[in-house]
Amino acid sequence: MIQRQSTYGLMAEFLSAEELLEASKRTNEAGYQKVDAFSPFPIEGLAEAIGFERTRLPIIVFCGGLLGCCGGFFLQWWPNVIGYPMNIGGKPLDSWPAFIPITFELTILFASLSATFGMLALNLLPAPYHPVFNLERFALATKDRFFLLIEAEDPKFDPEQTRQFLKELNPREVSEVES
Amino acid sequence: MAGREPENVGTLVSPGSEVLGPGHSYGSVTDKISSIVLTRGIGNKYKIGFAMAVMLLLLLNFGITVLLAEGVGIWGINIPVGWGFAITNFVWWIGIGHAGTLISAFLLLMRQKWRTSINRFAEAMTLFAVACAGTFPLLHMGRPWLFYWLLPYPDTMGVWPQFRSPLVWDVFAVSTYASVSLLFWYVGLIPDLATLRDRATKNFKKVIYGVFALGWRGSARHWKRYEMAGLLLAGLATPLVVSVHTVVSFDFTAAIVPGWHSTIFPPYFVAGAIYSGFAMVVALAVPLRKYYGLEDFLTIRHLDNMGKMMLATGMIVAYSYVMETFMAFYSGNKFDIFMIMNRMTGPYALVYWSLIAVNLVIPQLLWSSRVRRNPLYLFLLSFSVQTGMWLERYMIIVSSLNRDFIPSSWGMYYPTRWDWIIFVGTIGLFFTLFYLFIRFLPMISIFEMRELVHKTAEEGGHK
Numbered sequence: 001m002i003q004r005q006s007t008y009g010l011m012a013e014f015l016s017a018e019e020l021l022e023a024s025k026r027t028n029e030a031g032y033q034k035v036d037a038f039s040p041f042p043i044e045g046l047a048e049a050i051g052f053e054r055t056r057l058p059i060i061v062f063c064g065g066l067l068g069c070c071g072g073f074f075l076q077w078w079p080n081v082i083g084y085p086m087n088i089g090g091k092p093l094d095s096w097p098a099f100i101p102i103t104f105e106l107t108i109l110f111a112s113l114s115a116t117f118g119m120l121a122l123n124l125l126p127a128p129y130h131p132v133f134n135l136e137r138f139a140l141a142t143k144d145r146f147f148l149l150i151e152a153e154d155p156k157f158d159p160e161q162t163r164q165f166l167k168e169l170n171p172r173e174v175s176e177v178e179s
Numbered sequence: 180m181a182g183r184e185p186e187n188v189g190t191l192v193s194p195g196s197e198v199l200g201p202g203h204s205y206g207s208v209t210d211k212i213s214s215i216v217l218t219r220g221i222g223n224k225y226k227i228g229f230a231m232a233v234m235l236l237l238l239l240n241f242g243i244t245v246l247l248a249e250g251v252g253i254w255g256i257n258i259p260v261g262w263g264f265a266i267t268n269f270v271w272w273i274g275i276g277h278a279g280t281l282i283s284a285f286l287l288l289m290r291q292k293w294r295t296s297i298n299r300f301a302e303a304m305t306l307f308a309v310a311c312a313g314t315f316p317l318l319h320m321g322r323p324w325l326f327y328w329l330l331p332y333p334d335t336m337g338v339w340p341q342f343r344s345p346l347v348w349d350v351f352a353v354s355t356y357a358s359v360s361l362l363f364w365y366v367g368l369i370p371d372l373a374t375l376r377d378r379a380t381k382n383f384k385k386v387i388y389g390v391f392a393l394g395w396r397g398s399a400r401h402w403k404r405y406e407m408a409g410l411l412l413a414g415l416a417t418p419l420v421v422s423v424h425t426v427v428s429f430d431f432t433a434a435i436v437p438g439w440h441s442t443i444f445p446p447y448f449v450a451g452a453i454y455s456g457f458a459m460v461v462a463l464a465v466p467l468r469k470y471y472g473l474e475d476f477l478t479i480r481h482l483d484n485m486g487k488m489m490l491a492t493g494m495i496v497a498y499s500y501v502m503e504t505f506m507a508f509y510s511g512n513k514f515d516i517f518m519i520m521n522r523m524t525g526p527y528a529l530v531y532w533s534l535i536a537v538n539l540v541i542p543q544l545l546w547s548s549r550v551r552r553n554p555l556y557l558f559l560l561s562f563s564v565q566t567g568m569w570l571e572r573y574m575i576i577v578s579s580l581n582r583d584f585i586p587s588s589w590g591m592y593y594p595t596r597w598d599w600i601i602f603v604g605t606i607g608l609f610f611t612l613f614y615l616f617i618r619f620l621p622m623i624s625i626f627e628m629r630e631l632v633h634k635t636a637e638e639g640g641h642k
Contacts, residue, residue, distance in 0.1 A: 015190055017633060024399070037399040040205060040374075041629040047403035055404045061411050075331055079339040091343065098343040101426055105351040108419045112359045112412055116366055119408035123401045126393035133396070139377035141397045142370070144190050144205035144629075 008131035008179035009034075009151040010162055011138070012171035017043045020146035023169040024049035027148065030165060034151035038132070038141040057118050064114025065107050072106030073099055134178045149177065193632040194639035198293045200475025208476075208628040212621050213378050215471055221618065224470060229614040235607020242600040243318065251321050253597040260580045260592035265319040267572040268602050270427055271455065272312035272609075273353065274448070274568060277420050278456020278488075279305030280360060283367070284416035287409070293484050295631050296476040300467065300622045301460050302364040307612040308459070309357045311605040316349075318601070345429035352426040359419055363412050366405075369395050370626040424452045431575065437518040438579030441506070443499055450495035455568035457489045458561035463613070465558040467622065476623055479552050486551030489564060493542045496571075500539065518579060526591060527578040530570055538567025 014020045017039060024037050028051050035050045047053075076099040080086075085093050120126070132138050132149060141147050148171070150162055166174045195201030221229075246253060256263040279301035286294035317323040329350045331340055340347045372392035379385045395401070428448035431439040461482065468477040507515040522531045541563045550556045582589045616622065 038397045039399065039402065040209075040397060041370075041626045041633065042402040042406050043399070046399040050399055052400045052403060055407055057404050057407045058411065065415075076342040079331070080342060084337060084339055088341070088343065095343060101345075101348040101422070101429075102342060102351045104422060105348075105355040105419075105426075108415050108422075109355040109358060112362050112415050115408045115411045115415070116362045119366070119404050120393065122404050123398075125395065125401075128389070128394050130394060130396060138396075142374040142377045142395075143209045 006179060007152045007159065008134070008177040009149050009154075009157075010159075010166055010174055011132070011135055011177050012148045012166040012169060012174045013137060013140075014146040014148065014171050017046075017146060019170070020148060021046055021049055023148050023171070026169060027150065027165075030156075032150050032154050032156055032162075034154035034157075036149045036151070038138070038147040038149070040140075040142055040144060040146075055122065057115070057122060060118040060122075061111050061115045064118070065111035068110025069103055069107040071110070072103040075106070076102060131177055131179045135175055137175070145172075152179075191633070191636050193636040195475075196292075196635040196638070197480040198296070198478055199628075199631055199635055200478065203475065203632050205629045205632055208632055209374060209378070209625055211473075211476075212623050212625050212628065213375055215617070216375060216619060216621055217379055217384070225614070225618070229611070232607050232610035232614055235604055236611045237607075238600055239604025239607055242597055242604050246318060246597065246601065247323075251319065253595060255592055255594045255598055257590065257592075259583060259588055259590050260577055262319075262576045262580065263592055264573075264594050264598040264602055265315045266430075267569065267576055268605065269312050269315035269319075270448075270572045271569045272308045272315070272605065273356075273427060274424065274452030274455045274572075275459045275565075276305040276308035276312065276356075276360070276456065277424060277449070277452035278460050279303070279308075280356075280363075280416050280420040281453055281456065282460070283363060284413040284420065287413045288417060292631060292634070293481055295627045296473075296623050297460060297464060297481060297485075298627070299364075299367065299624045300463060300617070302360065302367065303613065303616045303620075303622070304456075304459060304463060305360050306357070306364060307609050307616075308456075309353070309360060310612065311609050313353060313357065314605055314608070345426060345433045348426045349430060352423045356419060356423045359412070359416055363416055366408060366412065367624060368620065369393060370397065370405075371621045371624060373397070374625050375621065421449055424449045436579050436583055437512075437514040438522070438575065441503065443502055443506070447496065447499035447503075450492045450499070451568055451571060454489060454492040454496055455565055457485050457492065458564035458568070461485050461489070461557050461561040462565070465554045465561075467617070469554070471622075473623070476628065479554075482554060482557050483548065483551045486545050486557055486560075489542065489560075490545040493538070493545070493564070497539050500535070514584060517582070521582050522574065522578045525578065525582065527574065527581070530574050530578065534567055534570040534574055537563045538571060542567075 012023065014023060020037055020039060021043060024035070024046060027035050028049060033051070037046050037050050039046065073096075077094065077096070080095075081093045087093075091098075132147075137145070138147065148166070148169075150157060150166065152159075154162075156162070163174055190204050190206060192202060192204045193199060195203065254263060254265070256265070279298075282294050282301045283298040286298075317326055320326060329340055329347065331342075340350075369392060372388050373395035376385055376388040376392045379388055425445040425448065428444035432441060432444045434440060464477050464481070464485070468474055504519050507519040522528070542560060544550045544556070544560065550560070577592050581592060
């Protein structure tokens with residue numbers, strides 16, 4: 001088993017979205033890689049500031065939609081043409097225009113399921129435990145405070161220097177997150 | 180916690196805007212909305228309202244029990260009018276749901292700020308309305324326990340649902356709509372559940388909200404994917420909501436009955452759905468803002484905008500009525516002409532003219548901004564519209580079916596007390612669910628309100 005470090009990282013607390021955004025940019029410029037920022041609402045440009053440019057979610061949703069579309073059409077085509085062909089009102093067996101509404105609905109259904117569960121999976125949620133919750137003040141991250149975390153696993157991390165660096169960003173306070 | 184400085188020191192305060200009262204901070208919107216769930220408890224008015232809703236729900240249970248024991252013969256339906264109240268109520272309820280999805284998805288894509296404080300409870304309204312709607316086709320089947328025959332699965336009988344039938348399309352459309360609405364609503368709730376988890380003081384509340392919050396911690400990476408998911412869901416739900424009522428209208432248009440077989444039905448139904456849905460949002464918003472003191476969040480501007488939406492969709496509905504009448508005469512088809520004349524002067528003429536009065540004439544008051552900006556007037560108007568939309572579906576179903584091609588097969592439809600009991604009962608189901616929702620979940624999206632505080636403060640600062 002990997003030896004547990006006693007420190008998970010250092011957390012700086014800020015009062016405004018702008019301060020957090022600025023601090024995140026400077027942390028990224030300083031070369032820290034294992035960084036995360038926490039805010040009570042989505043902030044434009046924050047993910048980019050900590051070096052997270054794009055998400056694969058749209059591809060996952062597209063694949064889900066495609067699966068729903070093809071699966072939905074096949075679901076109707078197969079029984080009507082192969083599985084149990086029956087002449088109904090003289091219509092052709094493969095009367096594809098009549099299959100479009102259900103194909104459409106299943107496309108939407110599968111794409112929506114992929115969007116929801118894809119987002120949760122990429123975010124590694126549900127995650128009932130996370131070290132950041134050890135910090136008592138972190139409860140304010142879902143209310144009105146903004147947090148910046150540098151993990152101890154970061155190659156540049158040094159307990160003293162990193163603390164000093166964070167203090168220069170002008171936070172309300174810097175605290176240690178226990179692991 | 181001891182030794183902490185006052186809560187709002189140093190955090191930003193919004194100067195307010197037309198859609199948000201002045202002086203709000205991230206903390207104040209959080210406290211105001213979460214306190215309704217966590218600390219304010221329930222008052223007497225809530226208890227009385229909830230008790231009434233539950234009584235109606237019990238009435239629904241009673242009605243369904245008798246229905247299952249006796250069969251659909253206790254309803255007034257017969258040949259030629261085989262659909263009656265059940266399908267009227269189904270279309271009415273599912274139409275009401277549509278405004279919720281429209282507000283949460285379509286207005287999100289249009290970047291309308293005023294959706295922020297109404298989207299959560301409007302989405303909840305959608306879910307509950309769909310639940311009520313779903314009850315009716317199931318009961319109308321006569322043997323609801325065999326509902327799964329509608330679903331395609333390789334059964335031992337070797338038969339499949341008729342995929343070319345709009346009634347089977349309906350099964351897929353409505354169940355997809357219910358599922359996607361639920362996903363959209365739950366995804367929107369996750370950050371707020373985390374807020375409630377962190378604000379709750381009692382342990383069992385922390386655990387329950389914590390389980391449903393899935394460990395949300397507001398990480399920037401999470402937010403990025405979260406926003407992308409929200410945007411994609413909105414983009415998917417917008418065509419979905421249009422498709423659902425279109426498919427519902429196909430149930431009618433695919434038949435050859437005069438009064439049903441008409442190409443105007445899909446847009447006419449979608450507009451009518453949004454019309455009645457906005458009326459329901461108003462009917463819920465006006466008491467909520469008054470009872471919970473949410474005038475800062477549900478401003479007069481919100482009511483004004485919703486009034487305008489009702490007016491716009493109401494005019495589309497009015498246009499459809501006019502076109503329907505015009506086309507009947509223009510086509511020269513004698514069955515169509517007879518159908519329209521039967522509606523206006525036949526045995527159900529009272530329904531038709533009441534419909535014109537409450538759904539078309541009275542809502543013209545919405546042209547006046549004084550009416551739109553007055554909560555009481557708007558509240559009363561919303562009832563007029565909802566009654567009107569219910570009458571519209573009743574008219575379409577009953578007055579089209581009661582006299583079709585052969586006079587010897589004409590017949591009247593009279594709803595029985597069981598029709599009424601089950602209809603009123605679903606109103607109880609709706610409000611019971613809604614009362615539980617406002618008690619246990621934040622009725623306004625907290626994180627989006629924080630975002631609104633941030634945006635209005637930024638805009639205020641630039642002035």
